Amino acid sequence: MNIKISDKILQNVEKPSRYTGNEWNSIHKNLDEISIRFAFCFPDVYEVGMSHLGMKILYHVLNERPETYCERVFAPWIDMESKMRENNIPLFTLETQSSIRQFDFVGFTLQYEMSYTNIINMLDLSDIPILKSERTREHPFVCAGGPCAYNPEPLADFVDFFMLGEGEEIINEVMDAYIVWKDADLSREDFLRKITEIEGIYVPEFYVVEYNHDNTIKSVLPKNNIYPEKIKKRIIKDLDKVFFPDKIIVPFTGIVHDRIMLELFRGCIRGCRFCQAGFIYRPVRERTSDKLLELAGKLQQSTGYEEISLTSLSTSDYSQLKELTEGLICEMEPKKVNFSLPSLRIDSFSLELMEKAQKVRKSGLTFAPEAGSQRLRNVINKGVTEEDLINSVSTAFNGGWSGVKLYFMLGLPTETFEDIEGIAELCKKVVDVYMQTPKDKRGKGLSINVSASSFVPKPFTPFQWEAQDSIDVLKEKQMHLKEKIKNKYIKYSWHDPYVSFLEAIFARGDRRLGKVLITAFRKGCKFDSWGEHFKHEKWLEAFEQCGVDPHYYANRKRNYDEILPWDHIDVGVTKKFLKKESEKANSEQITSNCKEACSGCGVVSFDGGVCN
Amino acid sequence: MEVFVINSIRAKFTRGEEVKYISHLDLMKMFERALRRSGLPIAYSKGFNPHPQLVFGLPLSVGVTSEAEYLDLDFDIELEPDEFTERLNKFLPRGVVITDAKKKTEKSNIMASIAGATYEILISSSTYVEMDQIKNILRSFLERDEIIIQKQSKSKVKMVDIRPMIHSIYIKSINVKGDKLHLENDICDDPWILNYVEKFYDDLPENLFCLSMVLSAGSVANLKPEYLVKALNNVYDCDFEIIKIHRSGLLTGKAERFTDPLNEVYN
Numbered sequence: 102m103n104i105k106i107s108d109k110i111l112q113n114v115e116k117p118s119r120y121t122g123n124e125w126n127s128i129h130k131n132l133d134e135i136s137i138r139f140a141f142c143f144p145d146v147y148e149v150g151m152s153h154l155g156m157k158i159l160y161h162v163l164n165e166r167p168e169t170y171c172e173r174v175f176a177p178w179i180d181m182e183s184k185m186r187e188n189n190i191p192l193f194t195l196e197t198q199s200s201i202r203q204f205d206f207v208g209f210t211l212q213y214e215m216s217y218t219n220i221i222n223m224l225d226l227s228d229i230p231i232l233k234s235e236r237t238r239e240h241p242f243v244c245a246g247g248p249c250a251y252n253p254e255p256l257a258d259f260v261d262f263f264m265l266g267e268g269e270e271i272i273n274e275v276m277d278a279y280i281v282w283k284d285a286d287l288s289r290e291d292f293l294r295k296i297t298e299i300e301g302i303y304v305p306e307f308y309v310v311e312y313n314h315d316n317t318i319k320s321v322l323p324k325n326n327i328y329p330e331k332i333k334k335r336i337i338k339d340l341d342k343v344f345f346p347d348k349i350i351v352p353f354t355g356i357v358h359d360r361i362m363l364e365l366f367r368g369c370i371r372g373c374r375f376c377q378a379g380f381i382y383r384p385v386r387e388r389t390s391d392k393l394l395e396l397a398g399k400l401q402q403s404t405g406y407e408e409i410s411l412t413s414l415s416t417s418d419y420s421q422l423k424e425l426t427e428g429l430i431c432e433m434e435p436k437k438v439n440f441s442l443p444s445l446r447i448d449s450f451s452l453e454l455m456e457k458a459q460k461v462r463k464s465g466l467t468f469a470p471e472a473g474s475q476r477l478r479n480v481i482n483k484g485v486t487e488e489d490l491i492n493s494v495s496t497a498f499n500g501g502w503s504g505v506k507l508y509f510m511l512g513l514p515t516e517t518f519e520d521i522e523g524i525a526e527l528c529k530k531v532v533d534v535y536m537q538t539p540k541d542k543r544g545k546g547l548s549i550n551v552s553a554s555s556f557v558p559k560p561f562t563p564f565q566w567e568a569q570d571s572i573d574v575l576k577e578k579q580m581h582l583k584e585k586i587k588n589k590y591i592k593y594s595w596h597d598p599y600v601s602f603l604e605a606i607f608a609r610g611d612r613r614l615g616k617v618l619i620t621a622f623r624k625g626c627k628f629d630s631w632g633e634h635f636k637h638e639k640w641l642e643a644f645e646q647c648g649v650d651p652h653y654y655a656n657r658k659r660n661y662d663e664i665l666p667w668d669h670i671d672v673g674v675t676k677k678f679l680k681k682e683s684e685k686a687n688s689e690q691i692t693s694n695c696k697e698a699c700s701g702c703g704v705v706s707f708d709g710g711v712c713n
Numbered sequence: 714m715e716v717f718v719i720n721s722i723r724a725k726f727t728r729g730e731e732v733k734y735i736s737h738l739d740l741m742k743m744f745e746r747a748l749r750r751s752g753l754p755i756a757y758s759k760g761f762n763p764h765p766q767l768v769f770g771l772p773l774s775v776g777v778t779s780e781a782e783y784l785d786l787d788f789d790i791e792l793e794p795d796e797f798t799e800r801l802n803k804f805l806p807r808g809v810v811i812t813d814a815k816k817k818t819e820k821s822n823i824m825a826s827i828a829g830a831t832y833e834i835l836i837s838s839s840t841y842v843e844m845d846q847i848k849n850i851l852r853s854f855l856e857r858d859e860i861i862i863q864k865q866s867k868s869k870v871k872m873v874d875i876r877p878m879i880h881s882i883y884i885k886s887i888n889v890k891g892d893k894l895h896l897e898n899d900i901c902d903d904p905w906i907l908n909y910v911e912k913f914y915d916d917l918p919e920n921l922f923c924l925s926m927v928l929s930a931g932s933v934a935n936l937k938p939e940y941l942v943k944a945l946n947n948v949y950d951c952d953f954e955i956i957k958i959h960r961s962g963l964l965t966g967k968a969e970r971f972t973d974p975l976n977e978v979y980n
Contacts, residue, residue: 105912105913105916107916108776108913108956108957109912111734111776112775112776117734117775117776118734118739119730120734121734122807123731123732123749123807123808125743125746125750125804125806274915282811343851347734351746353732353735353739353740353742353743353806354735354736355739397794401749402750402752403750404746404750405745405746405747405748405749405750406746406749407745407746407749436749437757438749461751
């Protein structure tokens with residue numbers, strides 16, 4: 102099962118080092134001592150997958166186990182895939198160049214819906230039956246986890262079991278159960294039945310979905326009362342105690358995030374109503390600054406990286422930010438190691454911090470007001486006022502910065518053309534602030550990059566019932582903003598609304614989309630998140646052929662009492678709370694963040710984090 | 714007046730099969746990170762964005778292995794070459810090994826002083842051909858006064874005489890199955906080529922040979938083995954295909970008297 106990839110192939114593909122492994126800190130084990138082989142698959146190219154923190158953590162969690170060998174697999178780029186198919190080379194792991202067909206587990210991480218066709222393509226390339234119903238004892242178990250697993254239904258035909266929530270503990274429990282199963286002569290179903298006893302495991306095969314005449318869901322029920330009616334996600338209660346690798350793989354070739362990622366905390370106190378991450382990762386749990394400094398020191402030493410990035414959903418909310426950054430500067434400056442601070446709210450403290458921490462040109466700072474009017478910002482519960490933005494921008498310009506990126510969303514619930522014009526006005530105010538900043542203080546050459554994405558309603562958010570604007574309306578809004586925003590300092594860009602449309606379909610999809618995925622894959626759809634490979638026409642053909650109406654999923658407003666495809670999944674935040682938030686959005690009321698006051702979202706049932 | 718650098722080391726390293734697809738830029742970055750891991754007191758450049766003081770020899774094309782790459786390193790304090798080698802080798806990925814290091818006593822930097830390179834290249838011919846035929850071809854090739862090839866640079870095509878850049882070429886046979894058809898001197902004994910042939914034997918084409926050559930290299934005159942094989946094919950109507958290129962040495966000094974970059978006399 103060891104595959105030799107000839108030089109003739111590697112010499113003729115883009116970036117061959119994507120496929121050759123051997124990076125520093127990659128794990129090599131003696132296969133004779135291994136009883137579980139796990140293929141950790143990221144359904145995108147190497148540079149994207151290797152930037153993902155969850156994969157780095159779980160790779161080492163699994164490899165800490167002496168009997169388990171976790172190896173990495175990425176989607177081969179188009180050029181490599183065609184050479185592999187031409188030469189009958191199956192999908193292989195980077196560590197040992199093994200075909201994954203005989204592995205015990207093939208695990209996919211689901212980071213974005215637009216990677217679903219790549220999952221099917223990767224199974225096909227591995228010569229593993231795409232449909233779970235066609236797999237036998239000789240095939241691996243195909244499992245999946247990650248944020249998109251919270252609505253697992255569109256992938257129910259392909260995935261044997263899902264792991265919901267944070268993976269550090271559950272993945273070990275599954276491996277333990279597997280060892281017992283492998284030694285006994287039992288069926289695949291026996292194993293799947295056994296692991297339903299583990300909290301957070303969802304086996305779609307064991308649940309029946311029934312539909313009403315109007316296509317809405319009538320019920321989702323376990324086939325047997327031994328299976329849980331609701332599957333509750335897993336969280337790690339104490340981040341200081343959970344395993345975090347003190348070494349991570351250092352790639353040779355530039356990846357998207359080529360630095361140490363130091364995870365400050367999980368969850369977010371903010372509760373912006375459009376943001377799925379803000380709800381599914383609750384409750385907020387921090388690592389202590391002492392623990393983080395210890396980790397940073399170890400990781401720096403074991404990788405030799407020149408940069409550390411402080412990662413979280415909202416870095417300014419980290420309660421020990423001052424202690425942490427002071428400690429890092431003290432320890433890392435002599436080693437010529439920089440650190441970067443993404444998702445930071447801009448104030449004088451943070452700007453000073455950035456100057457100390459980063460040796461970067463003062464060109465770009467990013468702000469995400471998301472909406473153009475205070476009214477709409479209240480609707481989405483984005484706790485930022487125009488004054489906040491103007492003050493931040495003013496501080497930045499006075500500190501020598503000359504460029505800002507501004508992120509907005511179009512198509513938010515209740516949005517009017519007035520709100521959109523508000524974006525243009527806000528941008529012009531930013532230009533004014535720059536002009537009013539003394540010339541000796543501000544940087545030269547003002548540039549404002551305005552980026553407008555299209556709103557995609559996501560499960561487990563207060564907007565999960567909302568209709569997405571039609572493509573025509575989104576286009577009209579984009580053009581309207583383009584007209585209004587004309588200014589020589591402002592560069593305006595927007596996302597492809599066709600991709601956002603597809604994302605909206607799969608984000609809130611159900612099991613009936615499985616056949617659409619296969620059909621689209623057969624028509625050549627893959628790498629859908631890569632603009633140049635996105636084939637809108639093929640997708641429309643696939644929906645048509647399968648008799649599935651895409652607008653039913655994307656553009657339909659749901660009733661509060663409708664059974665949603667993900668209702669049997671429990672992320673802690675209750676439907677009742679989401680409904681209340683949805684109503685507050687409609688009446689333009691804001692909700693305080695978790696540190697100011699508990700809003701009663703329900704996640705307190707997890708008995709951890711900021712709630713206690 | 715220039716300051717004499719004392720805390721400087723020149724190191725020789727390999728780039729094995731495991732890492733042959735890494736670009737030169739990525740290899741440089743890899744060394745910077747390995748040095749950080751090792752904690753060796755590498756000197757940093759002054760200025761806004763300090764980076765380690767490293768100078769590499771001749772960049773190697775992607776896909777080519779080498780047992781003789783060089784790099785010059787400056788340190789903040791004096792360091793014994795043996796200690797340097799031992800400590801850095803613990804932090805290098807598979808395929809990269811420091812095989813030798815010496816204190817650098819001259820100011821010269823490795824990049825500027827490279828003048829030649831030796832290569833072992835594995836070729837195959839699509840038609841059956843005898844060793845003696847190839848020997849004759851090479852003899853006649855080297856007897857030519859000039860060998861003009863087209864060299865493509867960024868924007869233009871120019872005609873270049875590569876004859877002065879070829880210092881020697883020998884043909885060797887590949888006897889994987891232990892056949893004793895040839896004189897011992899004619900059999901390839903380069904372990905890099907032989908290991909490669911062994912590993913990929915089932916996938917390799919027939920009529921394999923190894924060309925062993927010394928060519929000009931560096932900033933003044935540089936000839937890649939690919940061009941040489943192209944010229945052979947053009948002039949003699951052969952169809953040699955390159956299967957693998959391995960760099961077996963880099964040379965400093967002048968063509969008349971090449972020297973080893975670690976200051977040993979070459980021939």
